[in-house]
Amino acid sequence: MWAQHLLTLPPKPRGFHLITREVVAAVPELPEIHAGLLHVFLQHTSASLTVSENASPDVRRDFERYFDRAVPDGWADFEHTLEGPDDMAAHIKASVLGAAMSLPVRQGQLALGTWQGIYLCEHRGRGGPRRLVLTLQGAG
């Protein structure tokens, strides 16, 4: 069984945001899958997806602090500066974290660990709406 949905998330501020609920709500066929996979793909190169801790907002703030330090806006050696100081840094952060991931589906639900949630990582100051392609497959 295959199902594919487009999901557009409204603009979010720069930072790391929990989107597990929005993703699950966009895939109404999830309860029909006994064993399968949900593939989540972000159609952008300056935002990314990851799975991390779903409870403490300070974890998400620390992600932002760490990546801002590890990949500095306007790094002196960047050549691609035309689209602003946060653009090239955003491309690199996005590739380090990734635009795609597959999550297991088990007995009609995402088989995440207790503390896992899906993050949208917005690396630009004004990233705008972000579009995802959700692809569900599995055995009923």
Added chain:
Amino acid sequence: MWAQHLLTLPPKPRGFHLITREVVAAVPELPEIHAGLLHVFLQHTSASLTVSENASPDVRRDFERYFDRAVPDGWADFEHTLEGPDDMAAHIKASVLGAAMSLPVRQGQLALGTWQGIYLCEHRGRGGPRRLVLTLQGAG
């Protein structure tokens, strides 16, 4: 064809560990798949999975050295410190390396390169047992 298995790995010390053998042993249907994919997912946010060199233990030690330097325990700017100095660093390392990956299956075997192996990357000093969800699919 779909098969899904849970695999719990016993506690491992902080560092990078080869687990290819354990993963393959947990998926007895592998030889039945002519062309397919094995999805490996770790249900935790302070350990991760990657594929890298399968022969030299010094490579795995260098991974540990590098990531300890790149994401320092107890970094002064971390706000989330309640669960110990290695907790927040572990979340970040885990997202950089990732909790999920799919590997190709070909003629009944994982289609890894000659030098590739699956690593469990344990980012905590006392991470405890780690649970994986293995999802196999393919054509027989």
Added chain:
Amino acid sequence: MWAQHLLTLPPKPRGFHLITREVVAAVPELPEIHAGLLHVFLQHTSASLTVSENASPDVRRDFERYFDRAVPDGWADFEHTLEGPDDMAAHIKASVLGAAMSLPVRQGQLALGTWQGIYLCEHRGRGGPRRLVLTLQGAG
């Protein structure tokens, strides 16, 4: 529907290279898939795959500059030095960016965003030819 192909890319210089066209050309069944996934896997541990900006060559040069700084060749603490100063750094870069990714297929095409392209990231000075396993699946 399942299809699996091997694709060997000719040697490329160290750096980040767009390979979207080569990948698509190697999967002639793509137009038959209404909704599905293409899994791309690199059978090496010193090169990697990512999705990023597909238009500006300066973005790809900045990727190379950034990663060369973030994971220095011949870092003093590396123990695995037998295969040259770029070898261990290459393993780490490869794991940060990853050897595997799945991309959505929609109405017979890769469902990439307007600005997204597939990069082969060559982390070695003389990496040689690189082999990929392409696994396509989906509903017709």
